[in-house]
Amino acid sequence: MGTVTIEVLRTALEQSWSADTSAASDWTQANHAKGQCAVTACVVQDYVGGEILNTTATLPSGETVSHYFNLVDGGIVDLTLQQFPDTTRFSKPKPKMKGFASTREFCLSYESTRQRYSLLNTRVAKYLHDRD
Numbered sequence: 001m002g003t004v005t006i007e008v009l010r011t012a013l014e015q016s017w018s019a020d021t022s023a024a025s026d027w028t029q030a031n032h033a034k035g036q037c038a039v040t041a042c043v044v045q046d047y048v049g050g051e052i053l054n055t056t057a058t059l060p061s062g063e064t065v066s067h068y069f070n071l072v073d074g075g076i077v078d079l080t081l082q083q084f085p086d087t088t089r090f091s092k093p094k095p096k097m098k099g100f101a102s103t104r105e106f107c108l109s110y111e112s113t114r115q116r117y118s119l120l121n122t123r124v125a126k127y128l129h130d131r132d
Helices: 006-016 037-048 103-107 111-131
Strands: 051-058 064-072 075-077
Touching: 006 037, 006 111, 037 051, 037 064, 037 103, 037 111, 051 103
Parallel strands: none
Antiparallel strands: 051 064, 064 075
């Protein structure tokens, strides 16, 4: 498999997301990016490198949720941003390591996240292989 562009990777991820790769119990096809940020950021890092950062998203309702995305070659790559309403506010992004060597290691320290990541990673790899 050659170099994967962000747009091809975006399509592969969108085709691979499902309720069983989402951390959100209220995931729907209508908001298919919901709850996919941590596992998506890990898959993006697998293909294009960079760093995974965390921010707190404050929804218009005032509810706050943790959100992960990638910093690649100095640019933000956030393939799950569409899960949030336009008026969502975000805190300053930073690594979230909590004693781990990287944000990725922190994210994957949770068994449920590891399982969702493994499933998503397998689906994306299959999608990319099948399109080659």
